Structure formats: structure tokens, C-alpha cells
Amino acid sequence: MKILFxxxxxxxLTACTPDNEHFCAKYSYYFDELSAPGILxxxxxxxxxxxEIKKSNRDKDRLMLxxxxxxxxxxxxxxxxxxxxxxxxxxxxKF
Numbered sequence: 001m002k003i004l005f006x007x008x009x010x011x012x013l014t015a016c017t018p019d020n021e022h023f024c025a026k027y028s029y030y031f032d033e034l035s036a037p038g039i040l041x042x043x044x045x046x047x048x049x050x051x052e053i054k055k056s057n058r059d060k061d062r063l064m065l066x067x068x069x070x071x072x073x074x075x076x077x078x079x080x081x082x083x084x085x086x087x088x089x090x091x092x093x094k095f
Contacts, residue, residue, distance in 0.1 A: 023095070024086035030067040031082035042072050066095060 034045070049065040052058070067082070076085045085091070 020087070020090070020092045023092040024083045026063060027067055027086040027091060028081065028083040030064050031071060034064070034068055034071055042068065063095065066091070 033039075039045070040048075045068055046065065049061050049068065052061045053065065070076070070082075070085070070091075075089075076082065080088075
């Protein structure tokens with residue numbers, strides 16, 4: 001029974017998460033993915049994403065391109081995480 005309440009509580013918290021927090025969580029996830037060791041060079045990834053955007057214009061690809069550009073332009077403050085930057089700069093408004 002206790003597990004059921006925990007499960008329901010976690011679902012309720014997830015459902016109450018503002019859209020901007022959800023956006024910044026995805027932003028942070030893509031930042032981590034694009035920072036992984038062995039990732040392709042910036043130029044190659046950018047070309048691939050632009051090609052995908054022209055083909056299907058998915059939000060995922062557009063968000064990844066935004067994150068890639070931010071990462072490339074080093075917009076994050078010293079010691080600031082991608083999620084913190086996203087929340088403070090309100091990146092979802094520019095998406």
C-alpha cells in the first residue's frame with residue numbers, strides 16, 4: 001500500500017511540473033548527450049541536425065540544435081549547469 005501511495009505521489013508531482021522545467025530537463029539531457037566523449041565535431045553534428053530539420057522539422061532536432069549552438073558559443077556561466085542556464089535565461093521562450 002505504501003508503494004502505491006509513493007507511485008501515485010510521484011505521478012502527481014510529474015504531472016504538476018511546469019512546462020519550462022520539463023523543457024529545461026530535456027535541454028540538460030541533450031547538453032549531456034552532446035558533451036559525451038567521442039561525440040562528432042560541432043560542424044558535423046550541426047549539418048546533420050539542419051538536414052533533419054529540413055526533412056521533418058521535429059522539436060527534438062530543433063532543441064538539439066539550440067543546445068549545440070549554446071554549447072559551442074559557451075554561453076554557460078562559470079559552474080552553471082545547463083539546466084540552471086536554461087531556467088535563468090528562460091530558453092523556452094526562444095524556442
